Amino acid sequence: MKSKLDVIIAGGGRVGFQTAEILDDQGHDVSIIERDEDRCDDLSDAYLATVVEGDAANPDILEQADVERADVVAALTGETGVNLAACMAARELSPGTRTVCRIDRAASEAYTRFVDAVLFPERAGARVAANEIVGSDVRTLADVTGTLDIMQIRVEEGAPAAGRTLKEVRFPSGTLVISDDDGERIARPETTLDPGRQYVVAVEPEVVDEVLNLLRG
Amino acid sequence: MSSHGERAPEAELGLLDATMIGMGAMIGAGIFVLTGLAAELSGPAAIFVFALNGVVTAFTGLSYAELASAIPKSGGGYAFVREVFADLQSFLMGWMLWFAYMIAGALYALGFAPNFLELLHVYGIVPPPGEVGAVALPVVDVGIPAGVGLAFSAVLLFVALNAVSTAASGSIETIFTATKVTILMVFVGFGVTSPMFTTAEFQPLFPGDKTAFSILPAMGLTFIAFEGYDLITTVTEEVKNPRENIPKAIFVSLAVTVVVYLLVVTVAIGTLGASGLAEAGEAGIAAAATEFMPTGLPVIKNGGAVIVFGAVFSTLTALNAVVIASSRVAFSMGREGQLLPRFGQIHHRFGTPFIAIVSSAIVMLGSVVLPTQSAGNMSSLFFLLSFVVVNGAVIKLRRERPNMRRPYEMPFYPLPPILGIVLNLVLTGVLISFLVRTDPLALILSAGWIILGVIAYVALDRRGGGESGEPTATAAAADHEPTPTDSERGAVTDED
Numbered sequence A: 001m002k003s004k005l006d007v008i009i010a011g012g013g014r015v016g017f018q019t020a021e022i023l024d025d026q027g028h029d030v031s032i033i034e035r036d037e038d039r040c041d042d043l044s045d046a047y048l049a050t051v052v053e054g055d056a057a058n059p060d061i062l063e064q065a066d067v068e069r070a071d072v073v074a075a076l077t078g079e080t081g082v083n084l085a086a087c088m089a090a091r092e093l094s095p096g097t098r099t100v101c102r103i104d105r106a107a108s109e110a111y112t113r114f115v116d117a118v119l120f121p122e123r124a125g126a127r128v129a130a131n132e133i134v135g136s137d138v139r140t141l142a143d144v145t146g147t148l149d150i151m152q153i154r155v156e157e158g159a160p161a162a163g164r165t166l167k168e169v170r171f172p173s174g175t176l177v178i179s180d181d182d183g184e185r186i187a188r189p190e191t192t193l194d195p196g197r198q199y200v201v202a203v204e205p206e207v208v209d210e211v212l213n214l215l216r217g
Numbered sequence B: 001m002s003s004h005g006e007r008a009p010e011a012e013l014g015l016l017d018a019t020m021i022g023m024g025a026m027i028g029a030g031i032f033v034l035t036g037l038a039a040e041l042s043g044p045a046a047i048f049v050f051a052l053n054g055v056v057t058a059f060t061g062l063s064y065a066e067l068a069s070a071i072p073k074s075g076g077g078y079a080f081v082r083e084v085f086a087d088l089q090s091f092l093m094g095w096m097l098w099f100a101y102m103i104a105g106a107l108y109a110l111g112f113a114p115n116f117l118e119l120l121h122v123y124g125i126v127p128p129p130g131e132v133g134a135v136a137l138p139v140v141d142v143g144i145p146a147g148v149g150l151a152f153s154a155v156l157l158f159v160a161l162n163a164v165s166t167a168a169s170g171s172i173e174t175i176f177t178a179t180k181v182t183i184l185m186v187f188v189g190f191g192v193t194s195p196m197f198t199t200a201e202f203q204p205l206f207p208g209d210k211t212a213f214s215i216l217p218a219m220g221l222t223f224i225a226f227e228g229y230d231l232i233t234t235v236t237e238e239v240k241n242p243r244e245n246i247p248k249a250i251f252v253s254l255a256v257t258v259v260v261y262l263l264v265v266t267v268a269i270g271t272l273g274a275s276g277l278a279e280a281g282e283a284g285i286a287a288a289a290t291e292f293m294p295t296g297l298p299v300i301k302n303g304g305a306v307i308v309f310g311a312v313f314s315t316l317t318a319l320n321a322v323v324i325a326s327s328r329v330a331f332s333m334g335r336e337g338q339l340l341p342r343f344g345q346i347h348h349r350f351g352t353p354f355i356a357i358v359s360s361a362i363v364m365l366g367s368v369v370l371p372t373q374s375a376g377n378m379s380s381l382f383f384l385l386s387f388v389v390v391n392g393a394v395i396k397l398r399r400e401r402p403n404m405r406r407p408y409e410m411p412f413y414p415l416p417p418i419l420g421i422v423l424n425l426v427l428t429g430v431l432i433s434f435l436v437r438t439d440p441l442a443l444i445l446s447a448g449w450i451i452l453g454v455i456a457y458v459a460l461d462r463r464g465g466g467e468s469g470e471p472t473a474t475a476a477a478a479d480h481e482p483t484p485t486d487s488e489r490g491a492v493t494d495e496d
Helices: A014-025 A037-046 A059-064 A080-093 A108-113 A121-134 A205-216 B015-026 B029-070 B076-084 B087-122 B146-164 B170-193 B212-226 B228-233 B242-292 B304-335 B354-367 B372-400 B415-438 B440-468 B473-478 B486-493
Strands: A006-010 A029-034 A050-053 A072-075 A098-102 A117-119 A149-154 A175-177 A198-203 B134-136 B143-145 B295-297
Touching: A006 A014, A006 A080, A014 A029, A014 A037, A014 A205, A029 A037, A037 A050, A059 A080, A072 A080, A080 A098, A108 A117, A149 A205, A198 A205, B015 B170, B015 B228, B015 B242, B015 B304, B029 B076, B029 B087, B029 B212, B029 B228, B029 B242, B029 B304, B029 B372, B029 B415, B076 B087, B076 B228, B076 B304, B076 B372, B087 B146, B087 B212, B087 B242, B087 B304, B087 B354, B087 B372, B087 B440, B143 B146, B146 B304, B146 B354, B170 B242, B170 B304, B212 B242, B212 B372, B212 B415, B228 B242, B228 B304, B242 B304, B304 B354, B372 B415, B372 B440, B415 B440
Parallel strands: A006 A029, A006 A072, A029 A050, A072 A098, A098 A117
Antiparallel strands: A149 A198, A175 A198, B134 B143
């Protein structure tokens, strides 16, 4: 498998931008399609992705974002109709491309007939909100870390660090391997990074791509 | 605290650092090593050679600036072309650029050797460079010329350094470049005020059988001296505010470099004369300096030693820069699946693109047996060709993706990229016809590299398709890619 994905994000608003930022940190190639000119200026300033100005549902604009080469098209604008149109146009132009569609209501199953995956940001937001409201002193991590990423990573066969112990691997600073394989124990220097197993790793955003290179190749 | 060893990530680079990275690569060996060879080809007109190359390369500079602002990726020319062109074309671009840097490495190592011998000579450790014989190796029954031995060791040293530790940061590069420029300015200062310069003879500009056209092959040979901004764009993601700073760094480094080159070449020709410079070859600037720099100084004894030291220092830092640059090209090709994936992996312990560095080193080490001029010619040839493709990429991108954001748009489009393509192709043609007459070996090796590339591409394509069972998205997309434009076809077929 290619270690680096070509991703097109339709819609450079809050959801699209945050997604682009995370993918860029992980070392993937991102293109953003955005209709609003001022928003495009902001996106260019952020220097995360190539930016195409225009309507994501317009096949001509999708082609300008090089949809034929893209591995994934994620339509993340605030309008379900536009997102669905963009995903279906992408499927038509490039049948092998995976499509992810942001929707605005919970009836997600209805859409999976047309797209590969659906996303309902409000539901994810609601979980965080519920966590906040309950206000417990101990929380699950994914929702509360600032810029720090806590990731579960499956070690790829043939990756540089595959089959080696933590002692042998020099990770960039800003990395902490937390769990032993499949989360049974805390990692120790003699913990082996077995291919096919999953490890929980805390990573600062600027070294995510390097850590992924070591563990995924 | 942590259960494993760590390495620190690299710092962010400012405009000054980015500019210095570009200048560091350009004001490296180009001026020290190639001035003598350019003077040999074109006489006193060598002054124009560097000026005209500056003009030619400025058009490509505009293209680089526009692409770097629109495509936020590190990786230089290869990354941009990868974004715009189909698989085979972008593969060939990376393949050519990789080679250009590796051969440049060999060139800088070869330039380092005679200058280093000159430095030892200044201090009376060895006889004049011309008289240093071959070093007889006791085990093998052949003598290895001292120059080749030194070049080989230099490459080995820098490859080893870069293979086991992450690259020197931009601030070190800034100090290196400032040192080089200062030394050259000392050279210019003493040269202009020396009695030899006041009686300087620039006439005839074209002595003997030389004509205005004899500067063209010299332009081809020295073109490599301007490859620096590809290096700037290989680090864009580490630069602060790259959208503004990258175009600025490209233009500033190019302008300053051209000025420095002109001053140095003028002084060198004015003091040593074109023929004297030509005789000294790779150590031309150093030889010129020892003629007019004051002697009898304390500690350093001989003022010329400063310049000779500058030449040694410059060739070594430039060598270091291209070792990094060549491995970065191979690394990004590996990441893109255009070389074996191993090339795109970092070493688990050293944190460096180990395989990419070591394989680049093998080609570099093999190339130090080449004559300096062949190395210069081959490297220039591949830079010229890849610059043609970069200019083509700007045009293709503007035509096919008009709605793409271009925070920096070049003025007078489409004139600069068209002129860039035409002028680079003219120089390519001149260089090839010059090589046909004088250096067929370089031409055969160049063609061989391209053929090897096509074989590697086909083999990799087969392997990729067969292994995963289903063609990857990239391979599937390749079938739908538009046919190559005329400009690229020119770039791909022009070598034979």
